[in-house]
Amino acid sequence: MKKNNIIYWTTTGLFSLMMLFSASMYFTSPEVQAGFVKMGFQDAFRIELGIAKIIGALVLLIPFFKGSIKEWAYAGFGITLISASILHASIGDPASNIISPLIFLGVLAVSHIFWHKRIQTA
Secondary structure, eight states: OOOHHHHHHHHHHHHHHHHHHHHHHHHHHHHHHHHHHHOOOOOOHHHHHHHHHHHHHHHHTTTOOOOOHHHHHHHHHHHHHHHHHHHHHHOOHHHHHHHHHHHHHHHHHHHHHHHHHHHOOO
């Protein structure tokens, strides 16, 4: 049980911190804003995605949230990361921009697996 908790909180914490950092960059970085324009998105999508990342990270971090809401957060992040990887590949971005979301998808998957292990043994 202790091992499951350590793995869960480590992966969830790392993932959530990355999402919170990413969201903050959506609101503060002119380079990120320019990247959204390059990809053909309107500015409202950048703001919407930043807010969604903050809410999703909080849902993953705060133990009060359980069940379906947490599953939706995991699903939303999974879709976002897969979509980001495909989008970066489609516009010819460097391999690091294509692979990074997939690495974090792996971290998210480990968090999800160990979240289920924790609730099964509780």
